[in-house]
Structures are given as structure tokens and as C-alpha cells.
Amino acid sequence: xxxxxxAKHAAGDGHGSxxxxxxxxxxxxxxxxxxxxxxxxxxxxxxxxxxxxATAQSGQLPGGPDTVLRRIFTGSGMVSLLAVLLALxxxxxxxxxxxxxxxxxxxxxxxxxxxxxxxxxDAATRSYVALFQGSVFNPRxxxxxxxxxxxxxxxxxxxxxxxxxxxxxxxxxxxxxxxxAQGQIIVAGILAAWVGFALHLPFGLHLLxxxxxxxxxxxxxxxxxxxxxxxxxxxxxxxxxxxxYIALYFLRYLLNTPAFxxxxxxxxxxxxxxxxxxxxxxxxxxxxxxxxxxxAIGATFLVWWLLNRSxxxxxxxxxxxxxxxxxxxxxxxxxxxxxxxxxxxALAGMSGVAQxxxxxxxxxxxxxxxxxxxxxxxxxxxxxxxxxxxAAGLLFGAFRAGAVQMQIQTGTPxxxxxxxxxxxxxxxxxxxxVRAVFGLNPRRKKPARxxxxxxxxxxxxxx
Amino acid sequence: MSSLRAHLKRGSVAGLATVGATxxxxxxxxxxxxxxxxxxxxxSDYTGCIVSDSGGFDDQSFNQSSYEGLKKAEADLGIKVNxxxxxxxxxxxxxxxxxxxxxxxxxxxxxxxxGDATKKQAEANPDSHFAIVDYSYNPPISNVKPIIYxxxxxxxxxxxxxxxxxxxxxxxxxxxxxxxxxTIFMDGYADGIKYYNEQKGKDVKLLGWNKEAQDGSFTGDFxxxxxxxxxxxxxxxxxxxxxxxxAGPVGKGAGSALKEAKAAGKDVKLxxxxxxxxxxxxxxxxxxxxxxxKTMGEAVEAVVKDDTEGKFSNxxxxxxxxxxxxxxxxxxxxxxxxxxDLKAELEQIEKDIIDGKLKVESAASxxx
Numbered sequence: 001x002x003x004x005x006x007a008k009h010a011a012g013d014g015h016g017s018x019x020x021x022x023x024x025x026x027x028x029x030x031x032x033x034x035x036x037x038x039x040x041x042x043x044x045x046x047x048x049x050x051x052x053x054a055t056a057q058s059g060q061l062p063g064g065p066d067t068v069l070r071r072i073f074t075g076s077g078m079v080s081l082l083a084v085l086l087a088l089x090x091x092x093x094x095x096x097x098x099x100x101x102x103x104x105x106x107x108x109x110x111x112x113x114x115x116x117x118x119x120x121x122d123a124a125t126r127s128y129v130a131l132f133q134g135s136v137f138n139p140r141x142x143x144x145x146x147x148x149x150x151x152x153x154x155x156x157x158x159x160x161x162x163x164x165x166x167x168x169x170x171x172x173x174x175x176x177x178x179x180x181a182q183g184q185i186i187v188a189g190i191l192a193a194w195v196g197f198a199l200h201l202p203f204g205l206h207l208l209x210x211x212x213x214x215x216x217x218x219x220x221x222x223x224x225x226x227x228x229x230x231x232x233x234x235x236x237x238x239x240x241x242x243x244x245y246i247a248l249y250f251l252r253y254l255l256n257t258p259a260f261x262x263x264x265x266x267x268x269x270x271x272x273x274x275x276x277x278x279x280x281x282x283x284x285x286x287x288x289x290x291x292x293x294x295x296a297i298g299a300t301f302l303v304w305w306l307l308n309r310s311x312x313x314x315x316x317x318x319x320x321x322x323x324x325x326x327x328x329x330x331x332x333x334x335x336x337x338x339x340x341x342x343x344x345x346a347l348a349g350m351s352g353v354a355q356x357x358x359x360x361x362x363x364x365x366x367x368x369x370x371x372x373x374x375x376x377x378x379x380x381x382x383x384x385x386x387x388x389x390x391a392a393g394l395l396f397g398a399f400r401a402g403a404v405q406m407q408i409q410t411g412t413p414x415x416x417x418x419x420x421x422x423x424x425x426x427x428x429x430x431x432x433x434v435r436a437v438f439g440l441n442p443r444r445k446k447p448a449r450x451x452x453x454x455x456x457x458x459x460x461x462x463x
Numbered sequence: 464m465s466s467l468r469a470h471l472k473r474g475s476v477a478g479l480a481t482v483g484a485t486x487x488x489x490x491x492x493x494x495x496x497x498x499x500x501x502x503x504x505x506x507s508d509y510t511g512c513i514v515s516d517s518g519g520f521d522d523q524s525f526n527q528s529s530y531e532g533l534k535k536a537e538a539d540l541g542i543k544v545n546x547x548x549x550x551x552x553x554x555x556x557x558x559x560x561x562x563x564x565x566x567x568x569x570x571x572x573x574x575x576x577x578g579d580a581t582k583k584q585a586e587a588n589p590d591s592h593f594a595i596v597d598y599s600y601n602p603p604i605s606n607v608k609p610i611i612y613x614x615x616x617x618x619x620x621x622x623x624x625x626x627x628x629x630x631x632x633x634x635x636x637x638x639x640x641x642x643x644x645x646t647i648f649m650d651g652y653a654d655g656i657k658y659y660n661e662q663k664g665k666d667v668k669l670l671g672w673n674k675e676a677q678d679g680s681f682t683g684d685f686x687x688x689x690x691x692x693x694x695x696x697x698x699x700x701x702x703x704x705x706x707x708x709x710a711g712p713v714g715k716g717a718g719s720a721l722k723e724a725k726a727a728g729k730d731v732k733l734x735x736x737x738x739x740x741x742x743x744x745x746x747x748x749x750x751x752x753x754x755x756x757k758t759m760g761e762a763v764e765a766v767v768k769d770d771t772e773g774k775f776s777n778x779x780x781x782x783x784x785x786x787x788x789x790x791x792x793x794x795x796x797x798x799x800x801x802x803x804d805l806k807a808e809l810e811q812i813e814k815d816i817i818d819g820k821l822k823v824e825s826a827a828s829x830x831x
Contacts, residue, residue: 404557
């Protein structure tokens, strides 16, 4: 490392001493920058680019942890604020457009515009207040416990999102696009649920076995993808997508067999899990919040430790940055691929357990809901870092929890609720978009005509 | 110069945003919303609530019919209505709990998937009333009224009608997902055809369902219309000329395949399910022979009405031909294609089923 230092400085000095001001020099410097990015990704063209750009995979490398929260509170706080503002305004207009009173008052807009505008304001703010009351704190609750119930609900819904998101994030860091969280949740759910309702064991042991069955199920389903990828080179995106279908239709088949149905019924729904097989509710029975959330915190810490403090995690990141270089450096790439997919599957498996042993307590064909796919967004929003994913999971959980109140209190259709929430995520996740909307992007040098560029040079160039 | 322009441009956007925000703020400070301008007539303090399953209130099936029933109760009885749609199975419990917290007198839940969540909330809130469509409890719960249907009775009539109308001697059916509420249609349909064959000494064949084996053709969900279209084309290729899709919106896939066949000169017909397809799927009017209707809207309204009058009971409502909970829809435009003696026979069969002279049984029939 210390050997490299002087060389780096030399390179930096070289750039600094480049005579600036002439357009073609700047252009070539930009080209160098892109070339550098590309060469990191492809080892200078010796291999195909990985699915996730290497520079996007290792958020930890330069300048400390690069999480959503950090971005919000340190980097460009103003842009984040504008992002939320923009999302709220557009979302508010959308909500208002579905509101009956806004529609009626708009018909006599020119006679009495205040009616229309107050209806507009009212419709939008009521929805956001409902979102807050449904996800964080409800001052109208008749006891302190009831007032905090929405926040507990947020944590409950966030639990499977966090663990599945961690699975996706971990694979991202090793350069693998794991689209298979959905299937991994399903397989974990099948095994965990079966252990939960078919076996009858004492308290403690039963739950432990449910947890182990789920984690092993997820790890097997994910690890199988890793094995196929490592042994045959088949692409993990195709493998995981197809494994999702296999898992779902296999689950539907199982639910049509008597072994997975309630005695005397032929609906595709499993018996309820034994009381000994479900997660205890950690803050009493009035909240749905269960032990799975504590395990999710533990899992986040574990993944953080794995990635940043362990040899295996270093190998994962090295393989993610450049498999060829990693192989040359003596890292067993096949082993890493299998291992990281198995771990990703195990994490997604925890979501499956949280579903069957935490909230649903039965197995249906909707056991995975849309968590496996939401997990991809959560992981990307969290910049594939463990705590970033955790925070993004909480944000998504809050949205899901708040959606119920948004629907009930304001009558906003659920689809509009989801559109508004997706807008907010879109703007938060894409700061450049917001900067562009508000004209805050650093001005790019256009290949301008000589006369203009001279003028720009005299006025000081970039604003 | 260009930087000046950038400044101007940025300034104008920011200015616009300020103006917009100011307008909104000013409006917020303006006249408060007029009192009592809501749409509710305020005739009753009674609140009826509904939680859909993941199909949503626009599923052209039981969610929609039940929702329309509740909306009709809102209009007729002046009650308040609270509604919430579930997007996934995970939403059931939070949605249902939010409804109880919101002070619902009666909460209507749709489908067996909500069975456990409804049971849990009903047991936790013994003073609230619940009703669940297409599911019943054994043993019954004191504050939940099941609304279930003996659909096989009406489907039997549809089977007999199809067998009596087919030109090719082959008719077909398919389902969305193999659920009891789906297969009960197919069982009744199969029995109707079998009964026709026994009475007339004919050999009308049924594709897509085998009652003895309890197995047949399914599209796998209630969404993919193209799969329904493909299945229907297969049936047409095998000589079927009447198809009954039991798959909610996927039925439209069957409709479009049949319309194409009709355009190519084939004499084909469609039998709709759940609602009168002539009214709810008017695109297929010209091929709509009849529909096997479950009149859920009426049942829901009746349950709500009883509850507002203090006559709630947990006795299951079972829709039958006798109480017109299930019916065979009119033939509408295709009336002329149904021979008069076939109509008379259908009337006689209906009477026999109501009198109990003719038993229609399905593994999925409600056990009351």
C-alpha cells in the first residue's frame, strides 16, 4: 500500500499540472475519467462488464460509508429536502385529482377559486397526515400504547423487507444480481411452515427448528443457483427468475395436496402453525411486532461484520469488483459465488420465517407477498450497504403501514397511494433527477463553438 | 452571458415553485372547508365496512359484487361506508384491524384467504359484527355471518343448457385456480351435461373438467387473459362450441378467442359466471348464451339491512335457486337460439332442484 502512495501522488500531480482552459484538454480528461470507471469494471477490457458496475458495488471504498441516511444528512441535504418536497407536491396533486370535492369545486374555479384551492390543499395534506399517523405516531389513539401502534406496525412490516433486502444487497456486493429472493422466501416458508404445523415439539425447540428449516430452505434454494452459476456459467438472473417460478408453482401444487391442507377442507391454505412454533410478540400481544425484528437487527449487524471485518466478506467484495483479478490473487471465485448465494438465500429465508412464524402463521400461495421484489428496491435504495438497507427497509415498511390509513381516512385509492409512494422513492433514490428538475446540476461543458467558449472563458466558465 | 442565462432559468423555476407554494399556503389559510359538504346523507350512524382480498374491488368477481352490494346499501339505507383494498395477503390483518378501530358496525371480508384474519378480529372484538363471503367456519363464530353459495345448482342448469344447445356435441369449461368456489361451478356444469345425456340418450362431451377425478384445465391465476384465450382456442380446435370460463377477468380471454372464431364463421357461444355477463362484459353480448349468477350484491345488502335493524345472526346465508341467491341469467340476444322445449325443460329442472327431487352435489358444496 505504501509503495503505491507515491505513484498515486505522481498521477495526481500530473493531472494538476495539465494546462487547463483549452477545451480539448478538458474533454480528454473527462474521457480519462470514464475510461478509469470502465477499466475498473472490466479489468481494462479483459472481461465483460459485471452486472453491477464495480464503482456502484463498493459504496464503502472512498469517503466512508455511503448510506441513504448519510446522503440525506451530510452530502446534499438540500437536494434530499427538495426531493421530498417535489414528491409531496406531485403526489399531492395526484391525490387531489382523485378527490371528489376537488372535482366539484374545480367546476366553478373562476367564480370562487379559493374553494378549489382549499379543497386541493385539504385533500393532499389529509393524505399525508394519514400516512404519518398510520406509520409513525397516531395522536388520536386512546392510550399511549395505541398511539405508538403505527410505529410498531412499521417495524413489523419492515422485518421481512430488511432481511430479504440484505440477501439481495449481499449478492450485489459480490457482483451478482439476485432476483431470486421471492423464490427463496417461498421455499423457506414451505419448510418452516411444514415444521411448524406438522411436527409437535416443546416450546423453544420447535421455534428453533422452524427457524433452522427456513434458513436452510432459503440457503439451499439460493445456493443451488450459486452452484449452477459456478459450475456451468449460467447467468444468475435467468436462474433466479426461473427458480422463483419453480418455487411458486411447486407451492401451489403442495397446497392442493391433503398434506398441506386443513383436515376436512379443500381450500389451498395450510393448517395454522402450532403456538410453540411462532415468534413471541416482543412488546405484548397488542402489537404484531415479533422476535423476527430483533433477528433482523442481528442479521444486519452480521452482514456488516461479514462484509467489513471478515476475510470471506473481503473475498466477496473482491470477486464483485473484479472476478478475474480476484482469481489471480488466489481467491476461489466458484466457492465465493456458491457461498454468497447460499448466504443471500439464508437471509431471504429469514423473511420466509418472519412471514409464516411471525405475522401470517399459515402457508398460502401469497406467503411471499411482493417482498422478494421489493427487496431489490430496498437493497438498491440502501446502496447495497447493510445499514443503508436497514434504513430503506424501515422507510418501505412505513409506507406500507401508512397506506392502510391513507386509504381508510381519506378514501384515496390504494393504487394512487402506491403511485405516490413510488414517486417519493424515485426522487429520494435519484438525486441527479431532482437536481436536474431544480436546475442544480453542475453545468456540463457542451462541445461549444469556439466563439462561445472564448466568451465562457472570459466570464469565468462554469457557474 | 450563459451563466446569466443559467441564473435566470434557475431563478424562474425557483420563482415558479415559490409562487406555487405560496398559492397552496394561501389557500390553506383561506376559507375553511364548508361544514357538512360531504356526500354522506347522514341519515344513519351505522358504518358498514369492507376489506377486499388481493383481487381488489374491480376484479369483476366476488370483491366487486360485494362492494357494489355495500354501496347499494349506502344509497338505500343511508349508512356510512368504509372501504380498504388489500394488495397482498399480508395486508389482511392490518386492514381488518384498522376497520375495527375505525368503528365499523359490520365488517365484510371477501374470500377464504381472509378467514383466519376475520376469525382473529372477531374473537378479539366480540361486540363488532362481521360477515365473510365464500367461507364458513366449523364450529361457527358467534359474531361472524358466512355468506356462501350452492353454485352447483345454477351451474347444473347451465350444463343442461349447453348440452341442449351445442351443435358439435362438445362443450368446455376451465377454471382460474383450483379452489372449491371454482370447481363447484365445474361440478354442476358437468352434472348438468351428464343429466342431459341420460335423459336424451345423447353423448355430449365435456372438455376441461372431470368430476370423478376432480381435475381439469386451469389457467393458474385470475389475471392472465392470454392463457384463457389459448385454452379456449385449444378447446375450439378439439371441436367445442360452448365454453364456460370460471376465472373472473380471464373469462375475457375466452371471450376474445370465441369472438375471433365467430368472425371466422364458426357458431360459438360463451357462458359467463358470477354476474350477468350480458351486462358486465358487454363486449361479448353477441356470443353470450347465459350466465351462472351469484347474486352477492343482494345478499350483502340484505345482511347489512338485517344488522341495521338489529336482526344480525351468525346463521350462514346459503345462496340457492330457491332463494334466488344463485340463478341462470336470461339468454338476452341469443334467446331465439334456445328451443322452446329446452326452456321448458330448464324450468322443470329448476323446480325439481328447488323441491329437492333432483339433488345436485359437489365436493365443494356448502355443508350446512
